Amino acid sequence: MSIAMGELVFVALLFFGIALLYSSVGFGGGSSYLALLALFLSSFFVIRSTALLCNIVVVSGSCYLLFREGYFLFKKFLPFVLTSVPMAFIGAAFRLTERTFFILLGIALVLAAFLLILQTLLQRPAKTPKMYPKVLPYGLGAAVGLLSGLVGIGGGIFLAPILHYLKWDKPLVIGALSSFFILVNSISGLGGLVFADTFKILVPETVLLVLAVLLGGQIGTRLSIKSFSAKTIRLLTAGLVLLVGLRILLSNG
Known part of the structure; x- marks a missing residue:
């Protein structure tokens, strides 16, 4: 056992809280799992694998609930998935050195924190979705999929704030896409x-x-x-992710 029993129980309680809060807004919590595991474990293989498994478990429930409520627009979600799944697989299959992984993880966590803050403070729900070039979902899916595969998260924490900023669709539809995106990319990353x-x-x-x-x-x-x-949890989580991301960068940069 690499984590002392007392610390393990404490981490499990934190994971429980993260899963409860993140699942209530359509996320899996992968970025926060990575942030916490990086404080207690040194093996980036174990950190990535564990975070992806936890992501899959959490968003499976969110996907079922949102699907049952009718927010899954598979035809609209498909372009994101078609490019993100193979890129997540490729990203996860990269044999990164430990230092490179932690630097990428630190940068990704800092970026995720700022995206969460911007989404929370500047988000204005779209009354009517805006129209964008058809290539946009493919490009976003590929970029976020690759990053999520490299650092071991589903990518919803990056994708959702961008789509909210672009007023791509209603918040619940974006939340449904985010959950589905996290699920398929976490599975793909695990396969990688x-x-x-x-x-x-x-x-x-x-x-x-x-x-x-x-x-x-x-x-x-x-x-x-x-x-x-919708607001307080995202800001608290952004603060935690930002601090841990900066710590990881300072320790490895």
């Missing part, structure tokens, strides 16, 4: 890790953390706490 033989987990730790996010995610998808989560 397996292909590259870099899928590594610590059995007792991972089992406990997956159970924690499963419970938190199921509760989060069934709770209507949007009046609190």
Whole structure:
């Protein structure tokens, strides 16, 4: 066991809270799982693998709920997925050095934090979706998919703020796309890790953390706490992700 029992229970409780809050707004929590795991583990293979597994568990519940409510527009979501899935696989299959991985992770976390802050403070829901060139979803999907595969997250935390800023569609439709995007790219990223033989987990730790996010995610998808989560949770999470991202960069740069 690489994490002391006391620390592991503490991390599991944090994972439970992250899954509950993130799932209530359509995210999986991958960036925060990475941020926390980076404080307790040194193996970036284990960090990426564990974060992706937790992502898949959490957003599966969100996808089911949003699909049942009729917010899944598969025809509109397809262009994002067609390019993001292969790029997430390629990104995850890269054999990065430990230092390179942590530098990319730090940059990605800082970027994610600023995107969350901008989305929270500047977001104005679209009354009518704006029209953009048909190539835009393919390009965004490819770029975010590659980045998500490299650092071990689903990518929704990058994609959703961009689409909100562009007023691409209604918030709930963007939330549905974000959940679906995270799910398919996390699965693709996991496949890339397996292909590259870099899928590594610590059995007792991972089992406990997956159970924690499963419970938190199921509760989060069934709770209507949007009046609190839509702003306060994003800002608190952005603060945490920003601090840890800067710490990782300072430690490896």
